[in-house]
Amino acid sequence: MGCVSVRDVAQTAQALADLTEISSQIQSAVAFDREGTVVASTVDDEQAGRLASIALELLKTAEEHGAAGKELAQLDVALQDGSVFVVRDGDRLIVATTTPEPTAGLVFYDLKSALRGLAEPETPKPKPRRTPAKRAAPRKKKDAGS
């Protein structure tokens, strides 16, 4: 089992907390990278690290089944007492556990959305610039004679 470091978990935990709020089927979720660094999770740091390292092992084993040049995008494992989902977006990954017999399509959709949300850097919204109000040019009086 590889060593897993935990970084900035608290800041981005909200993104995954929203995920479990949206989907009642998702019980826990951990976002991490290919090195096993946890980015965000719905569980405590120690548990998140453990889940990330097992998920990496699962992913590496799964990748052995793909032909050369084929990149594994996502996987789901259905077990008697729940399911495990792993979704990949570049170097970022997310693993989630669900209740038994979940709606796989919905879970994949929610996980992809969460992963995309985590990938987007938080940039402060630019303040709207105040432009000085243009003064209306004084209207020229039309010559009555013309």
Next chain:
Amino acid sequence: MRGRNFLTGFLLAAGSAVGTVLYRRRAARRRERVQLYFGDGSMISLTEGSPEAERLLGHARKLLAAARS
């Protein structure tokens, strides 16, 4: 009388056929399996019993247990 017997037989046969389909569908859903989706849109499904699936199922069981501990 003959028509009634035919109808009863037909309903029994149809009912058991529907029951069998539903039972098999439910049993198939409850079977443990792994589905791998690749970037090119292809998918591999591995069901319990195959040696390839067992390794993946083992990791997934460990993961589920760790998540619930």
